[in-house]
Each structure stands twice: as structure tokens, then as C-alpha cells.
Amino acid sequence: MTARPEDPAPNPHATEAEVQAAYSDNKLAQVLYHDWEAETYDDKWSISYDERCIEYARGRFDAVVPDAQLPYDRALELGCGTGFFLLNLMQGGVAKSGSVTDLSPGMVKVATRNGKNLGLDVDGRVADAETIPYEDDTFDLVVGHAVLHHIPDVELALKECLRVLKPGGRFVFAGEPTTIGNIYARRLGQVTWKITTEITKLPFLADWRKTQEELDESSRAAALEAVVDLHTFDPSDLEGIARSAGAIQVKAKTEEFAAALWGWPVRTFEAAVPDSKLTMRYRLAQYKAWLGLSKLDEKVLRHVVPRKFFYNVMITGVKPAASGK
Ligand SMILES: C[S@@+](CC[C@H](N)C(=O)[O-])C[C@H]1O[C@@H](n2cnc3c(N)ncnc32)[C@H](O)[C@@H]1O
Numbered sequence: 001m002t003a004r005p006e007d008p009a010p011n012p013h014a015t016e017a018e019v020q021a022a023y024s025d026n027k028l029a030q031v032l033y034h035d036w037e038a039e040t041y042d043d044k045w046s047i048s049y050d051e052r053c054i055e056y057a058r059g060r061f062d063a064v065v066p067d068a069q070l071p072y073d074r075a076l077e078l079g080c081g082t083g084f085f086l087l088n089l090m091q092g093g094v095a096k097s098g099s100v101t102d103l104s105p106g107m108v109k110v111a112t113r114n115g116k117n118l119g120l121d122v123d124g125r126v127a128d129a130e131t132i133p134y135e136d137d138t139f140d141l142v143v144g145h146a147v148l149h150h151i152p153d154v155e156l157a158l159k160e161c162l163r164v165l166k167p168g169g170r171f172v173f174a175g176e177p178t179t180i181g182n183i184y185a186r187r188l189g190q191v192t193w194k195i196t197t198e199i200t201k202l203p204f205l206a207d208w209r210k211t212q213e214e215l216d217e218s219s220r221a222a223a224l225e226a227v228v229d230l231h232t233f234d235p236s237d238l239e240g241i242a243r244s245a246g247a248i249q250v251k252a253k254t255e256e257f258a259a260a261l262w263g264w265p266v267r268t269f270e271a272a273v274p275d276s277k278l279t280m281r282y283r284l285a286q287y288k289a290w291l292g293l294s295k296l297d298e299k300v301l302r303h304v305v306p307r308k309f310f311y312n313v314m315i316t317g318v319k320p321a322a323s324g325k
Helices: 016-022 026-044 051-064 084-091 105-117 154-164 179-199 203-208 212-228 235-245 258-272 280-304
Strands: 072-077 095-102 121-126 139-145 165-177 248-255 312-318
Touching: 016 026, 016 212, 026 105, 026 212, 051 084, 051 139, 051 165, 051 248, 051 312, 072 084, 084 095, 084 105, 084 121, 084 139, 095 105, 095 139, 105 121, 139 154, 154 165, 154 235, 165 179, 179 258, 212 258, 235 248, 235 312, 248 280, 258 280
Parallel strands: 072 095, 072 139, 095 121, 139 165
Antiparallel strands: 165 312, 248 312
16 A cells, blocks of 8 residues: 555655756656655645545546446546545545556655545556556556646547556546636736735735745646646647547546636635635635535536636546457
């Protein structure tokens, strides 16, 4: 249940030279950025392994595969990060055993530790989604969350998924940014950051201002983030990529319109002010607002707003039974 000793060690404190090299080596950038984030990632994104996130992960899965025969026997997660998606799906009854994999050794270390703490049947391995280090026909399910947009050749990664899936096996990727959603999310984020960091220069708001060192660190992170975020997706184009890779029963679904228009400024504001200012009551109120707006998206806006305007896209597909290679 631990990360494999033969895998490379995490490198959470990259040197300036390594950071510079990462600007011209995307895979190195992915490893450095995510190794650096690994130990604080769950806190940063409010990731937990309780009812709240189990329900969220299961909800994403059910949204694209409402009629699955559960549980799957053996699942693989690509770009697992700290294990948010697969560990919560396993707790939600989607799979019995799992392998959490990521390009970043630091993330694999945290994900396997999280799996162990939860008492799940999970192993971990450093793996590039473009060259998955498992035999053909190994898994019943392959999942990923917020990973496809980091992979240079998405079609190659989906071909690899189909190769390691057993015939009839399924992949589910969720949490990918749509092209239009990404435009408004980034703009809203930039405007909120500017307003918050300017307003908190006022002397009577000084205790709402992060130290200059923290703000500089956030700006450096944002610069590297721009390097590791490679793609955004139009849902129909993503379906086309999955079909070209060889998948059948391909379906993309989008979510979060009102919830994203609200959520991105809120998230950016939270990143720009000291943590101590964000009370539990405030966080709970924000979470409730986000839940309410997500419901509005699902019940009403989904029927009137074209799917490409929503922020998140998920995609599923199946490996053909006869020949998937
Ligand atoms: C935005 S994080 C998402 C983590 C996690 N799935 C989640 O939703 O919390 C993207 C993850 O993909 C990983 N990644 C980036 N490129 C990859 C690749 N080519 N193969 C496998 N993982 C990759 C990163 O190291 C990072 O942990």
C-alpha cells in the first residue's frame, strides 16, 4: 500500500535552475509544480475523504454513467493527485480495488498514504498517462479528475486507457475546463485578484492583506500554473478525440455555469486574503451558495444554456468488446 521504492523520490523544493528548465520541458514542469503542491493540496482545494467529497465524486460519476453495474473489480486512476477522485469513488462503492498513479512522485506518495489511512485496497505508482506502465486488458475502469488538460497528447492518453482496459471496460474523466468556461473563469479571477490586492492596500484593511512574500509566491505559482495547464475543451471536440482513440458509447456532459460564475471570484478572493480571515461560518455559507447554484444549473440552466458555456466537462467511453487495439 505504499508508493513503490523504485519510483523517483518527490522533489518539493525545486531549485531556481530546475524551475527555469521547466519552462521548456512541460513534463518537468508538471512534476515540479505538483510535487511542490502535494503536501498542501488537500487543504488548498478543501479536499476531504468524508461524505461531502464522496457524494461529489460519486455525483460526477453518476452524471455520465447513470446505469453502471457496480462495483467494478479493479480501477486505475491517472493523474490521481492526492487520490481525491478514486479514493472517494471507492468509498462510494464504485470499485473494490484501485491503483492510484501520477506523474508526480509527491502526489503518489500522498495518494497512497491517504488510501492507506482510509483502509482501502489501493496501490500507487508513478506513471505518465501517455505511456501507462500496465499490461493490456488489466483494468475494469479507468478514471481521472482534472488531469486531461495537463496531458500534451490527449488522444494518445485515451488510446492508452483503452489498451489497459479489459474489453467492455470504461473510462470516466471529470473536472476538465471547457474552452468558454475557462475564458470567463480566468477573467473573473484576474479582476477579483486585482481588486482584492488593491483594496487591501488601504491602511484600515491592512490585516486583510497577505504579506508581500505570500503574494509573490502566489504570482510565481500562477506563472507556473499557466505552463502546466495545456488545454481547454469544447465538449463535442472532446467526444471526437475519444472516438478517434477508439472508444465507443462516448458521451460528454458539462456542469457548473451559475456555480462557476460565482465560484471563481470567491476562490480567487480566498486565495488573496489571509486564511485567518475566512471563518468556518463564512466557508459553510460559500459552500451552501455553491450547492444552491449547482442545483440551479442542473435543474434549470442546463435546459436553456448550450452545454459548451458550462465550466466543467466530463467524458466517458467504453473499450469495444471484440478488438480495442
Ligand atoms: C490538477 S491536478 C488533479 C489532481 C487530482 N486528480 C484531483 O482532481 O484533485 C493534475 C494532476 O495530473 C498530474 N499529471 C500531469 N501530467 C500528467 C501526465 N502526463 N500523466 C499523469 N499525470 C499527470 C499532475 O501531476 C497532477 O497531480
